[in-house]
Amino acid sequence: MDRLMQSIKIGINEKIYVKDPESSDLGKRIxxxxxxxIDEMGFESFTFRKLGDRINSNESSIYRYFENKHKLLLYLTSWYWGWLEYKMVFATNSISEPHIKLKKAIEVLTQTVKEDISFxxxxxxxxxxxxxxxxxxxYLTKEVDQENKEGYFVIYKRLVNRLQEIIIAVDKDYPYPSSLASTVLEGSLHQYFLREHFPKLxxxxxxxxxxxxxTDLVFRALNHNDNG
Amino acid sequence: MDRLMQSIKIGINEKIYVKDPESSDLGKRIxxxxxxxIDEMGFESFTFRKLGDRINSNESSIYRYFENKHKLLLYLTSWYWGWLEYKMVFATNSISEPHIKLKKAIEVLTQTVKEDISFxxxxxxxxxxxxxxxxxxxYLTKEVDQENKEGYFVIYKRLVNRLQEIIIAVDKDYPYPSSLASTVLEGSLHQYFLREHFPKLxxxxxxxxxxxxxTDLVFRALNHNDNG
DNA sequence: TCAAATTTAATAGTATTACTATCATATATT
DNA sequence: AATATATGATAGTAATACTATTAAATTTGA
Structure with missing residues (x-):
């Protein structure tokens, strides 16, 4: 998988960046x-000025790649979802049994990343x-509808839809496949957060x-013959 | 219910505010x-200066009630969860049948607010x-652990725990009652958001x-005799 | 390989934010 | 009426989130 992914470029909506950060050394350092x-200090405290200092570059140079830090966050998270999508499709593509496929999909989508230095x-x-x-x-912003219209969330949406389709393949009569798919993806992030900060919850x-x-929740929810 | 709630004061951690906004006319206007x-312009664009202008008061006066807008948000959301907790306990208290109680609890906790001008x-x-x-x-901040330690999230945590206990009463062998409770509360907010902005999800x-x-998801997940 | 184009760096500047400090005035309490 | 307390007005600071300009470095391509 490593070698394969090294040659894959994750396609991110071009409107998210001013200049493609993959196209230069400075962009990659950004x-x-x-x-x-952002991991160290959190998104609120992170600024382009601080980033410029850190990479021995200039604030104004960073603005030539991203309009603002919000767009940078959209870029990074799009990249992440694109990468997860790739891993998920790769891992489930060859599986024909719907419930095994679903089990695998949930596994890939809800697991923490242990190590993957492909890129x-x-x-x-x-x-x-x-x-x-x-x-x-x-996405919890006043601009979400406009940005959604411009396609900034397509990768995430595609990923939820893929999971939803896999759910339907297991139980075509389940009435809430989209909601279940979005609950798994978003809820998984939330459970990781709670595990770290609110263990009682x-x-x-x-x-x-x-x-x-x-995995348990989804298979309890669906009517299926074999729990995998 | 209206008249009853008029005389109830929702107890909010005193460290969240500098001066209790319930204690004065200015505080209530704040x-x-x-x-x-915040509803109109979103939390990011909202500032104490703008609020001061709007209520014909002064920025510095608002700082005498809340250290910053983050604390104000903690106050408002604590108030909301306290109010929901009250409604939930009130609505479920007299119900002895566990599955009916659970159904009612989910109903109260996941319903949108239609109209309630009690306060x-x-x-x-x-x-x-x-x-x-x-x-x-x-809570998605670098200060979450410190603020949690200071008790800024107690009401929300208590609410999740109440729901978890009601879940256990229906199925004491279900292995993930806390996670299910937190999924319902957080996931419900998320589904409302998606309905508004990402209807495909x-x-x-x-x-x-x-x-x-x-309601459907929780009762599918639990082993129970009667779906209510 | 030299000139032109492009990218990056350095510096400065603006409007806004998120406060703090000081002092005056209004209002409530005793 | 004296005192305490709450509020308002004004000013000021450091940081943020940019934009603009110009200079220097690097790349490109003829």
Missing amino acids: VEQSILM SHVNEILLNKIVINEYSKS TDCNASVTPTQYF | VEQSILM SHVNEILLNKIVINEYSKS TDCNASVTPTQYF
Whole structure:
């Protein structure tokens, strides 16, 4: 998988960036170091000025790649979802049995990232942490409808739809496949957050994973013959 | 219910405010108008200066009630969860049948607020919208552990725990009652958001409510004798 | 390989935000 | 009426989120 993914470029809506950060060394450093910094200090405290200092570049140069830090967050999270989508499709593509396919899909989508240095300048482990802590902020805005119209969330939407289709293949009569798919994806991020900060509000802990919880939940919800 | 609730004061952690906004006319106007303004312009664009202008008061006077707008958001959302908790306990208290109690609890917790002018200066309908759009921002911060330690989230945590206990009463062997409870509360806000902004990602629409989806999901997940 | 084009860096500047400080005035309490 | 307290007005600071301009470095391509 490593070698394969090295040659794949995740296609991100061109309107999200001013200049493609993949097209230059500076661009890659912006992406690489912004991930480290947002993880360290949180999205609110992160600024382009601080990033410029850190990468020995200039604030104004960063603005030539991204209009503002919100767009940068959209870029990073789109990248993450595109990467997860790729992993999910890759892992489930060859599986024909619907319930095994669904089990695998949930597994890939709700697992934490352990290690994946396929793309040199993107640290997927930290990016996963950023998505848990910051993704909601990218859409809980007054501009969400406009930005959605411009296609800034297509990758995420496609991913939810893929999961929904896999759910339907297991139980075509289940009445809420879209809601269940979106609940799994969003709820998984939430359970990871709770495990870290509000352990009383979750059953997930060192030995129980969000993957186990959601696998169990989804298969209880669906009518199926074999629990995989 | 109206008259009863008029005499109830929702107990909010005193560390959240500098001076209790319930203790003065200015304090009440701060709460009242901040709800309107955050709904109108979103939490990011909302500032104490703008609020001061709107209520014909001064920025510095508002700082005498709340340290910053983050604390004000914590206050408003705590108020909301306290109010919902009250409604939930009130509605389920007299029910002895566990599955009917659970059904009622989910109903109260996942329903949109239609109209409830029990507390004169708090518009619960708008507050519900604010919680949907802004609540996550109150805890997705680098300070969450410290603020949690100081008790800023007690009401919400108590509410999740209450729901979890009601779930256990229906099926004491279900392995993930806390996660299911937190999924219902958080997921419900999310489904409302999706219904409004990403209709393709949910089955909730004009005729299907998040309440129906979650009621169905929870009862599918639990082993029980009667679906109510 | 030299000139032109492009990219990046450095500096400065603006409007706004998120406060803090000070002092005056209005209102309530005793 | 004296005192305390709450509020208002004004000013000020450091940081943020940019934009603009110009200079220097690097790339490109003829």
